[in-house]
Amino acid sequence: MTKLFNGNHLDLYSINSDFTGSRYFTIDQEEVEFHNTTTIRIWFNEQSADFPSHWHTAMEILMPVENYYDVIVNDSSYHLLPGEILVIPPGELHELIAPNEGKRFVFLFDITLITKLKSFSGIQSLLAQPLYVTPETYPKIYNDIYQLLTQMCNEYFSQKEYSELIIYSLLINFFVKFAYNRINAEALFPKVQLDKQKEYIQKFNALMTYIDTHYTENLDLETVAKSVGFSKYHFSRLFKQYTNFTFGDYLCYRRIKAAEELLANTDLSITEVAIQAGFPSISTFNRLFKQHKSCTPSEYRSKEHTFHNP
Structure with a gap:
């Protein structure tokens, strides 16, 4: 039995250690085998190994259970404590640094279909940076977010029929919580009636x-x-x-996200990626990409994960 934080108290949560799927790293590339043919992976991690800078097309959520977990996303560092949550958007370069002993849950979601939903465009900017979720940073929704992640764990490890559909419905609700948290913020349009x-x-x-x-x-x-x-x-x-964002910065961000997807899922040349993502020239693309990702498009592509089904 493993202790899992649940709101302000501890619940006992039974981990099924016999599920199919594994996750391991090489220097530049992470290999993830999703459970069966699902596009969801929830991993109860006790490894003390550090994971070097990498990225993947899946959204990752980290939630320590025992001891801390250090994460570097681009140039920002996070010292996660038990009960805290970090949402790493797809395509973000990140490094994981583990203590000698500790336990944490790692969630990996392919959110491609969700991002195609019309309403998702309105919250796309929320995923321009990691979401660091604590009772202090998101006081109005922290408990709801934690409960949703706990429900996802329960569904995933139960391996019941339709678990994947249930988890994705919970994930949509997860995004909706952040969306309403933003639009209900008093400072969103402070001078508007x-x-x-x-x-x-x-x-x-x-x-x-x-x-x-x-x-x-x-x-x-x-x-x-x-x-x-x-x-x-x-x-x-x-x-x-x-x-x-300023309008120009957001347009640049959206084009870089498109370039990330093309770098991950196609064999297009860097020039072709730049054109298809909407950049006016290869020189502009290279300059802005390095400015935002701290590496060139070619270097970024070399750090990509690949995902394999068992």
Whole structure:
């Protein structure tokens, strides 16, 4: 029996150690065998090994149970304590540093289908950086997030029929919690009257969907601002409040995410990746990619994980 934190108390959780699937690392590449043919992997990890810088197309969630766990994502460091949660978005370079003794849950999800849902565009910017979830950083939803992850564990290790569907329904709810937490934040549009806030949220959600489908085109600030009925100055301020990005920075971020997917799933040359992701030139792509990922597109591709089903 293993102690698993559950809200403010400890529950006893039985781990089935006979499930199929494994996970191991080489210097640049992580190999993950998902359980059976699922695109979900939940791993109860007791290894003291450190995992070098790598990335993968799956979203990863780390949740220590006993002792700390250190994580470096790009240039940011996280010292995770039991009960704390770190969500690492797909495509982010990260390094894992374990203590001599400790236990933690590792969740791996292929969220490709979820990101294709129309409403997901409105929360895409939330995954521009890791989500560090503690009672202090997310006081309104921390317990809900922890309960959802606990339910996912229960479903995964039960190996019941339809467990994968149940887990993905819980994962959608997981994202919805973060979305509502953001739009209900008092500081989202601090100078906008309450009766206008809903209208603005709807406008920006629709705009994010538009950007998500037209990011390869020549989208300029003034035209986009006019399309939603704002001056470019008013639009710039509201867009920054809604996404924590300037419009230009978000467009660049969205194109880099597209490039990450192309680097992972195609044999296209770097030049072809740049063109298909919407960058105006290979030199611009290389410069911006290195600025955001701290490595070149070729170096990034060499650190990619591969995923294999048993």
